[in-house]
Amino acid sequence: MPIRRLLRHRLFVTGLSLFLLVVVAAIAAEWIASHNPTRMNMRLRFTAPGDPRFLLGTDAFGRDILARLAHGAQVSLRIGVMVVVFTGVFGTLFGALSGYFRRLDNPIMRVMDAFMAFPAIMLAIAIAAALGPSELNVVIALAAVYTPRTARIVRASVLVVREAEFVQAARVAGAGDTRILLGHVLPNSLAPLIVQLTFIFAYSVLAEAVLSFLGVGPAPPTPTWGNMIADGRNFIREAPWITLMPGIAISITVLGLNLLGDGLRDVLDPRMKVTSS
Amino acid sequence: MTRYIIHRLASAVLVVFLVTIISFSVMSLVPGDPASVVAGANATPDEIEAIRVQLGLHLPYHVRLVDWVLGLFQGDLGRSILLQRSVAEAVAERLPVTIALSIYAMTLTLALGVSLGVLAAVRQNSWVDQLCMTVALLGVSLPNVWLAILFVMFFSVYLGWFPTGGYVPFEQDAFRALVALTLPAIALALTQIGLLARMARSSMLEVLRQDYVQTARAKGLPRWSVVGKHALKNVMIPLVTVFGIILSLSLSGTVVIETVFSLPGMGRLIVNAIQRRDYPVIQGGLLLTASALVMVNLAVDLLYAWLDPRVRYAD
Amino acid sequence: MSPPLLEVRDLTVRFRTELGEMAAIDGLSFEAARGEFLGIVGESGSGKSVTARAVMGLIQPPGRISSGSIRFAGEELVGRPDAELERLRGKRMAMIFQEPMTSLNPVFPVGEQIAEAARRHDRLSRRAGWDRAVEMLAKVGIPGAAERATAYPHQLSGGMRQRVMIAMALVCSPQMLIADEPTTALDVTIQAQILDLLRQLRSELGLTVLLITHDLGVVAEQADRVIVMYAGRVVEESPTASLFARPLHPYTGGLLDSIPDLEHTVEELPAIEGVVPSPFALPPGCRFAPRCRFVEGPCNASEPPLRPVGGRRTACRLDLDLTRS
Numbered sequence: 005m006p007i008r009r010l011l012r013h014r015l016f017v018t019g020l021s022l023f024l025l026v027v028v029a030a031i032a033a034e035w036i037a038s039h040n041p042t043r044m045n046m047r048l049r050f051t052a053p054g055d056p057r058f059l060l061g062t063d064a065f066g067r068d069i070l071a072r073l074a075h076g077a078q079v080s081l082r083i084g085v086m087v088v089v090f091t092g093v094f095g096t097l098f099g100a101l102s103g104y105f106r107r108l109d110n111p112i113m114r115v116m117d118a119f120m121a122f123p124a125i126m127l128a129i130a131i132a133a134a135l136g137p138s139e140l141n142v143v144i145a146l147a148a149v150y151t152p153r154t155a156r157i158v159r160a161s162v163l164v165v166r167e168a169e170f171v172q173a174a175r176v177a178g179a180g181d182t183r184i185l186l187g188h189v190l191p192n193s194l195a196p197l198i199v200q201l202t203f204i205f206a207y208s209v210l211a212e213a214v215l216s217f218l219g220v221g222p223a224p225p226t227p228t229w230g231n232m233i234a235d236g237r238n239f240i241r242e243a244p245w246i247t248l249m250p251g252i253a254i255s256i257t258v259l260g261l262n263l264l265g266d267g268l269r270d271v272l273d274p275r276m277k278v279t280s281s
Numbered sequence: 282m283t284r285y286i287i288h289r290l291a292s293a294v295l296v297v298f299l300v301t302i303i304s305f306s307v308m309s310l311v312p313g314d315p316a317s318v319v320a321g322a323n324a325t326p327d328e329i330e331a332i333r334v335q336l337g338l339h340l341p342y343h344v345r346l347v348d349w350v351l352g353l354f355q356g357d358l359g360r361s362i363l364l365q366r367s368v369a370e371a372v373a374e375r376l377p378v379t380i381a382l383s384i385y386a387m388t389l390t391l392a393l394g395v396s397l398g399v400l401a402a403v404r405q406n407s408w409v410d411q412l413c414m415t416v417a418l419l420g421v422s423l424p425n426v427w428l429a430i431l432f433v434m435f436f437s438v439y440l441g442w443f444p445t446g447g448y449v450p451f452e453q454d455a456f457r458a459l460v461a462l463t464l465p466a467i468a469l470a471l472t473q474i475g476l477l478a479r480m481a482r483s484s485m486l487e488v489l490r491q492d493y494v495q496t497a498r499a500k501g502l503p504r505w506s507v508v509g510k511h512a513l514k515n516v517m518i519p520l521v522t523v524f525g526i527i528l529s530l531s532l533s534g535t536v537v538i539e540t541v542f543s544l545p546g547m548g549r550l551i552v553n554a555i556q557r558r559d560y561p562v563i564q565g566g567l568l569l570t571a572s573a574l575v576m577v578n579l580a581v582d583l584l585y586a587w588l589d590p591r592v593r594y595a596d
Numbered sequence: 597m598s599p600p601l602l603e604v605r606d607l608t609v610r611f612r613t614e615l616g617e618m619a620a621i622d623g624l625s626f627e628a629a630r631g632e633f634l635g636i637v638g639e640s641g642s643g644k645s646v647t648a649r650a651v652m653g654l655i656q657p658p659g660r661i662s663s664g665s666i667r668f669a670g671e672e673l674v675g676r677p678d679a680e681l682e683r684l685r686g687k688r689m690a691m692i693f694q695e696p697m698t699s700l701n702p703v704f705p706v707g708e709q710i711a712e713a714a715r716r717h718d719r720l721s722r723r724a725g726w727d728r729a730v731e732m733l734a735k736v737g738i739p740g741a742a743e744r745a746t747a748y749p750h751q752l753s754g755g756m757r758q759r760v761m762i763a764m765a766l767v768c769s770p771q772m773l774i775a776d777e778p779t780t781a782l783d784v785t786i787q788a789q790i791l792d793l794l795r796q797l798r799s800e801l802g803l804t805v806l807l808i809t810h811d812l813g814v815v816a817e818q819a820d821r822v823i824v825m826y827a828g829r830v831v832e833e834s835p836t837a838s839l840f841a842r843p844l845h846p847y848t849g850g851l852l853d854s855i856p857d858l859e860h861t862v863e864e865l866p867a868i869e870g871v872v873p874s875p876f877a878l879p880p881g882c883r884f885a886p887r888c889r890f891v892e893g894p895c896n897a898s899e900p901p902l903r904p905v906g907g908r909r910t911a912c913r914l915d916l917d918l919t920r921s
Binding site: 491590 | 652654678679682683690691693698701704712713717764765
């Protein structure tokens with residue numbers, strides 16, 4: 005079983021631990037931070053970290069940073085999960101159709117190429133801005149940007165598996181296209197997809213920060229990590245922790261996901277090189 | 282080879298056409314009435330109607346699209362709503378900044394990314410490898426917005442080594458221009474350095490396992506020559522093809538970096554346009570950036586085909 | 597008699613693996629005289645390729661030479677720094693490999709790959725190195741050598757590529773050439789041409805040749821003497837003619853039986869049952885015992901030494917008569 009080999013992969017386990025730390029923080033947000041993440045208290049603004057009431061300090065509006073971090077984790081993880089689901093479904097759909105049916109290949113892939121021609125973040129902020137600032141719109145923007153990149157990977161492995169002997173055998177045995185695609189081709193193209201989706205989760209967390217920072221993410225006062233960085237930026241001299249904390253949270257999450265992805269790639273798909281997007 | 286070039290050219294033309302449609306259509310995603318969004322919350326119905334006509338929004342989508350494309354053929358990218366000038370002028374003014382920043386960052390990326398990756402592969406599993414790969418992993422994991430802000434805080438505000446932002450034109454003072462761009466370029470390059478180092482390492486490890494590396498050793502070539510000549514050329518040729526991806530990431534980064542360092546480049550132009558719904562600038566900016574990237578990718582693919590003798594001499 | 601050109605004594609090469617350390621060759625001894633054509637024969641896993649790489653100084657981590665000695669022209673090679681071995685490799689000893697396609701660098705013209713060694717070892721200029729490369733290509737029988745020198749490996753046929761490999765190996769006139777399965781990847785007719793070329797070059801240049809192969813048929817016409825390896829050890833060593841006439845070791849006998857000839861079709865060839873034992877699970881006695889038809893009790897008790905029998909050596913404790921008609 006690959007699970008046992010994964011659990012012996014030192015970096016994978018490190019990544020898993022970091023990521024689970026964030027997941028736990030998000031789930032337990034209400035217990036970890038008893039404060040309301042959006043409740044302002046101007047008398048307590050710029051409390052330094054270490055204060056017994058506010059472990060990680062407060063921001064320019066006196067809001068508890070720990071509470072905002074934990075709730076920000078919820079937002080980042082929700083965005084990540086939704087982007088992965090959307091991208092996984094549509095990327096697989098387009099990639100499989102394109103790789104399996106030769107006549108669809110050119111039309112689908114040229115459209116994908118066109119979407120991939122834009123710098124990812126630039127297109128994402130344009131779409132997110134056009135749709136308006138909300139969590140769902142961030143998800144739609146990122147899914148639009150990352151779906152073509154996923155489709156290309158699925159297509160590549162479908163092209164390989166399509167020619168495999170067991171697929172030919174199934175075809176000779178009279179299996180139809182749908183049956184072959186769903187029963188044989190896709191299950192065997194899964195490994196690179198899983199690896200890719202792990203990295204897309206990581207990109208989504210990074211992208212949320214950029215989108216929020218540029219004002220096209222979930223609207224303030226929603227506690228997102230990107231909003232927190234944007235808020236803290238103006239007070240970086242007097243209260244650097246406001247900026248520091250959310251950055252560390254993002255780094256831990258993305259580092260964890262990247263290590264997870266590396267480990268999955270090593271174990272599931274050793275020949276695959278470092279992919280990029 | 283000729284067939285390959287023709288095929289590649291044809292698909293690039295098709296992609297640019299699709300890019301044009303996408304660039305134009307992004308603004309049509311706006312739910313509700315775009316004109317009222319542009320006009321702002323306090324606008325009177327008359328003002329909104331004026332803007333609607335000014336933007337041509339009273340016309341159907343396909344008419345506007347055709348008009349826009351016809352304009353493009355005459356070199357007309359449209360007029361900015363806010364800047365009171367043509368999009369082409371605005372872009373021409375901002376482009377040098379982004380090009381200077383990108384060249385600087387790409388130089389750092391290629392130099393450091395490849396060396397870190399090659400060094401790590403040659404010393405596989407040693408502390409050198411672990412150090413290089415830790416740096417690379419941090420490069421792809423730390424958010425660049427945040428790093429850029431911390432850089433300003435530490436190197437500019439605390440140490441005072443660099444200006445906190447702003448742009449100095451090269452023709453005015455080349456040295457100060459370089460100094461002003463150093464911090465932004467480093468902040469911009471880190472992600473790509475990490476990515477390229479990871480790719481270069483795995484690619485070099487694969488090449489070092491090849492039989493011809495052993496042949497080169499059997500010839501009595503010293504290690505540095507085997508790695509630096511025989512292996513490196515085989516690593517670099519395929520890496521040429523990721524140049525486009527890296528440049529694309531770099532341009533994504535300029536959006537953020539130019540904002541943090543207050544550099545008047547294309548990224549900033551587009552961000553401002555997006556934040557203020559200046560549609561003609563968004564459309565023109567997206568179109569130009571994506572078309573430029575399609576061309577770069579085309580050039581890179583042709584360069585690759587020419588560099589790899591197996592493709593160059595294939596029929 | 598002059599001292600041998602190559603003298604290998606008690607050589608052991610170990611590799612670190614996930615399952616622990618294992619000896620790929622274990623206490624190997626043999627020698628090769630100046631101008632001799634020596635065949636080294638064995639199945640995959642017998643350690644013959646590791647032997648070749650050890651002599652060339654090409655064993656790399658996770659492998660290492662853990663004990664023994666390799667003397668080349670009287671000089672000890674084991675423990676010498678890499679920089680000194682580099683001056684030897686390609687200059688005084690050279691090697692060609694099994695896969696001429698993958699053994700040539702795909703992104704350099706073949707002429708450059710040949711000239712490189714000449715420039716390095718003989719301090720030739722770029723121009724003179726290239727001329728030497730063209731000369732070598734002509735010498736190994738490549739027509740239109742000046743033009744072919746500019747070709748890339750993928751533009752040449754398999755046989756041509758192996759000729760290029762030979763030209764590359766011999767460009768600095770080495771004293772010894774190690775050929776590791778040089779014909780395995782080639783068609784039968786091309787095989788014969790390459791073997792003929794090796795024989796011709798050997799007499800022309802006075803080369804010592806170590807021909808490593810799994811195929812006794814290949815060494816039959818070429819080698820003066822044959823060493824048969826099994827599971828990292830020498831099991832028989834004998835002049836070629838007497839080896840073919842009367843093998844001393846049952847393993848050699850089995851290998852001879854599996855050579856196809858005109859009277860037998862491939863289907864009816866008797867193959868040796870079983871496989872080479874894993875280096876992690878070696879039998880306590882003779883390493884061939886589990887597959888041997890003649891095995892007796894004592895064979896499994898202790899490992900038999902290599903013993904002399906009338907100018908030959910065998911690692912079988914039995915005196916078998918395996919004379920072939």
